[in-house]
Amino acid sequence: MVNTYGVADTSSSAQVADVDDSNEHTAFLGDDRDTTATKRNDKPDGHASMISSISNLANTIIGSGMLTFPLALASAGILPGMLTCVLSGSIAAFGLYLLSLCAARTPHRRSSFFAVAQMTFPKAAVFFDAAIATKCFGVSISYLIIIKGLAPNVVSSLYHDLSDAEPPAWTLNGRNWLFIFMIILVPLAFLRRLNSLRHTSYVALFSVVYLVIIVIKCYFWPLDDMPPAGEIRLVHFTSNFVSTFPVQVFAFTCAQNLFPIYNEVKSNTQPRMNLIIGSAIGSATLTYEIIAVFGYLTFGTNVGANIIAMYPPNSLFVAIGQLAIVILVLFSYPLQVHPCRNCLDKVFHAGNHTKQHDDEADVDDHGSGDMTNMKHTLLTLAIIASTFTIAYLVDDLKIVLSFVGSTGSTTISFILPGLFFWKLSRGDHSLKILNRAALALAVYGVLIFIFCLGFNIYQVVYPPTSGAPGH
Secondary structure, eight states: OOOOOOOOOHHHHHHHHHHHHSOHHHHHHHHHHHHHHHHHHHHHOBBBBBHHHHHHHHHHOOOGGGGGGHHHTTTTTHHHHHHHHHHHHHHHHHHHHHHHHHHTTTSSTOOOOOHHHHOOGGGHHHHHHHHHHHHHHHHHHHHHHHHHHHHHHHHHHHHHHHOOOOOOOGGGGGHHHHHHHOOOOOHHHHHHHGGGGGGHHHHHHHHHHOOOOHHHHHSSSSTTTTTOOOOOOOOOOTTTTTHHHHHHTTOOOGGHHHHHHHHHHHOOOOOHHHHHHHHHHHHHHHHHHHHHHHHHHHHGGGEEEEEEEESSTEEEEHHHHHHHHHHHHHHTTHHHHHHHHHHHHHHHHHHHHHHHHHOOOOOOOOTTSSSOOOOOHHHHHHHHHHHHHHHHSSSHHHHHHHHHHHHHHHIIIIHHHHHHHHHHHTTOOOHHHHHHHHHHHHHHHHHHHHHHHHHHHHHSSSSOOOOOOOO
């Protein structure tokens, strides 16, 4: 999806010039810009390459919700479905762009939602981090539940394809696989830097490419025993559009990892951040569009909520695709633990962070140095143990997670980016249009918040007969 190359190191003087020349909003950065550039000359630069930053952000975005995009197309028709996907991606990219502008105002490579909130809405900073931590905690549980449910099906499909023997009974128990996969996930969850997860993100994105190949191949060369295709319509809105539209909106959620990427990437100038954001959102949008269009063209109005489940399970080609989904979800788990841990750290020790950030100790910590090894270990163990226990005991938390995900995703993707930039840029007449656009993004987030909350309440009162997977 992306080329495997890094970004060359630049000299200290080149970094200062890059900060001075490339910033798109000098008025927003204000008179402190030169001072900030001088300070950054004496402080360590980031270690993450552009490719690893793009991969981690793209892997944070792309989740199991992509399997629902063909149904989203069927609920509105090809043209409206494609347009809403592009629109959702563009709005998400704008929110990330605003967050990157806000990150430039924080202490050197110490950006976070908490740090920006301290400059805008200090009294609410802890509540913002609590909401983000809750959202990431809920999503990480959903990933473990997905793994627990998918692993036995993958084993069964592979066994039937490769041999006539029945798989051992223990392999058909999802809880056993949860234990096995946690052996892989625990070390990954303890990594301090997001950049350390780049290799797992590469593997996960290759799994996404394989899923794209399945959808394209099965359209041009259909497998045996595939269900018949329904009608193909350019424009045709149905009642399902109400339930599939939020899937498109939240399929681009990744704001929780924007600040760690800003802290870790080499030379985090605005043009570089724009490239990271544009590449990650663009790659996700292209992936969603391909899966949506070819999946819908293959099955038409008969397409289901999970496109992979539409293909014959007795095909080794498709069985490997199911394994690819497990790998994708598996390596997405640490990307939720990382921001969850950082936000919980801010919540539990809110009073200590302001002083530490003001002191700006000259350490190459990229936003995590103020967390001691003991605190890091205890928080990580608490997150792993609690998410594993809940996922082990519970098979379906769809209703709870839908409330947490829709409200949390709306807050960190639309409401907070809009409010943060609106507050920071007030009074700057050169940014009047961007300031209003940021406020419009916050209003849009509030509307989405109300809509999704109302829709979730409606589903509790009138449970649907079948649901679509979320992001």
